[in-house]
Amino acid sequence: MRLINRRPARPAAVLLTALPFVAVAIAYAIASEIRLAANPQDKLLPAPATIWDTAVRLFSEPDRRTGEILLWRDTAASLRRLAVGVGAGALVSLLLGVLIGLLPYVRRTLSDFVAVISMVPPLALLPILFIVFGLGEMSKIVLIAIGITPLMIRDLAQRVLDIPHEEIVKAQTLGASTPVIALRVVLPQILPRLISAVRLQLGPAWLFLIAAEAVAAEVGLGYRIFLVRRYLAMDIILTYVIWITLLAFVIDWALKQLSRRAFPWKEAGL
Amino acid sequence: MSFVTVRDVWQSYGARSILERVTLDVSEGDFVSIVGASGCGKSTFLRLLLADERPVRGEIRVDGAEPATEPGRSRGVVFQRYSVFPHMTVRENIVAAETFSRPLGRVWGRARREARERADATLERVGLAHVADAYPATLSGGMQQRLAIAQALTARPRILLLDEPFGALDPGTRLSMHAFLQDLRAETGMTVFMVTHDLEEGFKLGDRVLVFDKPRWDTQAPERFGATITYDFDARDGGVPFQRILDRYPSLAPRPPAATG
Ligand SMILES: Nc1ncnc2c1ncn2[C@@H]1O[C@H](COP(=O)(O)OP(=O)(O)O)[C@@H](O)[C@H]1O
Ligand SMILES: [Mg+2]
Numbered sequence: 282m283r284l285i286n287r288r289p290a291r292p293a294a295v296l297l298t299a300l301p302f303v304a305v306a307i308a309y310a311i312a313s314e315i316r317l318a319a320n321p322q323d324k325l326l327p328a329p330a331t332i333w334d335t336a337v338r339l340f341s342e343p344d345r346r347t348g349e350i351l352l353w354r355d356t357a358a359s360l361r362r363l364a365v366g367v368g369a370g371a372l373v374s375l376l377l378g379v380l381i382g383l384l385p386y387v388r389r390t391l392s393d394f395v396a397v398i399s400m401v402p403p404l405a406l407l408p409i410l411f412i413v414f415g416l417g418e419m420s421k422i423v424l425i426a427i428g429i430t431p432l433m434i435r436d437l438a439q440r441v442l443d444i445p446h447e448e449i450v451k452a453q454t455l456g457a458s459t460p461v462i463a464l465r466v467v468l469p470q471i472l473p474r475l476i477s478a479v480r481l482q483l484g485p486a487w488l489f490l491i492a493a494e495a496v497a498a499e500v501g502l503g504y505r506i507f508l509v510r511r512y513l514a515m516d517i518i519l520t521y522v523i524w525i526t527l528l529a530f531v532i533d534w535a536l537k538q539l540s541r542r543a544f545p546w547k548e549a550g551l
Numbered sequence: 552m553s554f555v556t557v558r559d560v561w562q563s564y565g566a567r568s569i570l571e572r573v574t575l576d577v578s579e580g581d582f583v584s585i586v587g588a589s590g591c592g593k594s595t596f597l598r599l600l601l602a603d604e605r606p607v608r609g610e611i612r613v614d615g616a617e618p619a620t621e622p623g624r625s626r627g628v629v630f631q632r633y634s635v636f637p638h639m640t641v642r643e644n645i646v647a648a649e650t651f652s653r654p655l656g657r658v659w660g661r662a663r664r665e666a667r668e669r670a671d672a673t674l675e676r677v678g679l680a681h682v683a684d685a686y687p688a689t690l691s692g693g694m695q696q697r698l699a700i701a702q703a704l705t706a707r708p709r710i711l712l713l714d715e716p717f718g719a720l721d722p723g724t725r726l727s728m729h730a731f732l733q734d735l736r737a738e739t740g741m742t743v744f745m746v747t748h749d750l751e752e753g754f755k756l757g758d759r760v761l762v763f764d765k766p767r768w769d770t771q772a773p774e775r776f777g778a779t780i781t782y783d784f785d786a787r788d789g790g791v792p793f794q795r796i797l798d799r800y801p802s803l804a805p806r807p808p809a810a811t812g
Contacts, residue, residue, distance in 0.1 A: 445633035450603050452636075453622035455706050456652025465647070465656040469638045546638045546686040 327516040335516035336523075351505065352524070359490060359502040360528070362418060366425025367486050371479055373426070374433035379467055381434065382441020383459070392438065399431030404492055411497060421493040428489040429482035433475075440474045441467055473547050476540045480533055487529055554579035554742060555600070555710065560609035561777065562595055568777035569595050573609070575761070575780060579709075582736065582743045584757030584786065586750055591763050591778040593746040597712050600744060601626050613710065624652060627708030631715045634699035635687045641698055642683040645670035648705035670705075677701045677731070693724035697731060704735060713745040717752070729756060753786070760784040
């Protein structure tokens with residue numbers, strides 16, 4: 282049988298999925314063991330047990346000065362920035378994407394402009410944002426929004442253009458005006474695409490968030506990582522990295538579920 | 552009286568000539584079948600009738616009115632695919648045919664309930680009542696086209712344009728769709744243009760069968776000349792001509808032998 286036609290069955294499939302995770306964990310454990318055997322003071326690869334203890338402490342022990350648990354405070358601050366930035370970006374790109382895709386005049390005016398803007402590396406704008414919006418929340422939110430919006434606009438506008446012309450003509454023969462076509466034909470069909478665009482852009486959004494927090498913040502996941510880096514606190518950094526990864530994964534999964542639930546017609550044909 | 556008047560219509564895309572010198576008069580209530588080689592411009596002609604495109608030369612008038620500049624409720628259309636809205640249920644698709652012409656494309660309260668009731672009555676008549684809450688993608692090809700036709704007719708257009716509406720259906724479904732369309736037509740008496748690549752279908756359903764073809768060929772540049780109507784058959788009475796000549800010229804009727812004294 283050809284290799285391309287061989288598929289893993291159920292128990293083997295689960296095992297294969299777990300394999301790389303387990304392999305990395307074991308490789309880490311071994312490397313950490315070796316380094317700690319040579320030098321018990323080594324900070325670079327803390328033992329898994331140490332990381333676990335640190336994690337438990339970070340998640341449950343309040344800060345001595347403020348009485349708050351820092352990790353939750355960092356999480357709340359970061360998630361808020363992420364949500365506002367991504368939410369604003371999604372709204373703007375939905376609006377502009379539909380307008381560019383649907384109206385030739387707007388398309389002529391904006392599509393090349395958006396294409397050029399999407400080439401600007403957002404992180405290069407960070408200093409400007411700090412100067413304009415100060416070091417507070419605004420600059421971080423704007424960085425996330427600016428970082429993800431141009432690509433989402435292009436994605437959504439293209440998706441609007443991909444709606445079969447027949448549907449648009451049909452709507453017109455039923456007497457639909459431009460707003461009705463936008464609201465009742467285009468928008469509902471574009472929302473699932475918006476969710477997948479957001480899912481795609483969440484990676485960059487986290488990147489911009491952590492970068493902005495690393496440069497200037499008083500609280501936040503990225504801020505904390507870069508703060509403890511000075512003390513080489515690898516156990517804390519690793520805990521935060523795993524936590525961020527977990528958050529990103531859960532958000533992605535939740536969006537996928539939302540898309541499935543909210544757009545049954547999308548599933549209907551499959 | 553000519554209802555749809557096509558006068559010397561030309562259409563080209565860039566240097567590519569698609570249609571040329573198309574002139575046609577169609578009476579109200581006629582069923583016009585259009586056949587021709589693939590790519591010869593049949594769909595283009597329908598788009599012109601629909602006013603989705605404007606001809607580079609000539610004009611098309613309906614009932615003597617100014618040529619339309621964009622599609623509207625007076626002309627309904629059913630394409631081979633993508634004719635219904637995939638994100639709406641079968642019932643919503645029919646309701647949309649009523650409500651899309653409202654400011655927000657919706658109605659509320661009692662008007663909404665009534666629109667839904669009318670939609671259900673329509674679905675009952677076209678045999679789709681049992682799938683009213685399903686999404687189009689779950690329907691068979693024949694059911695989707697029936698829905699598309701019912702949706703187009705709900706808007707009460709004066710002209711119905713069909714672009715190979717049964718092209719993707721199996722022969723059995725096609726036959727039942729013919730009967731369905733003939734029933735609806737008898738009921739509404741509407742003017743229909745139907746593009747088909749099935750000559751038999753064209754003759755079976757049509758009162759007239761138009762053939763589009765290129766009358767002129769430039770072997771060096773096949774793009775140079777467009778297609779036009781090369782044949783215009785009377786397809787009534789099974790395609791046998793002059794069956795109704797007595798309606799127009801009663802004097803031709805054979806006289807009963809004169810009763811001479
Ligand atoms: N918008 C367009 N721009 C350029 N060429 C087009 C366009 N629409 C159709 N054509 C071309 O015009 C020709 C006629 O197309 P069409 O009317 O769809 O043919 P038919 O329906 O008879 O098969 C085709 O060769 C097609 O490629
Ligand atoms: Mg065609």
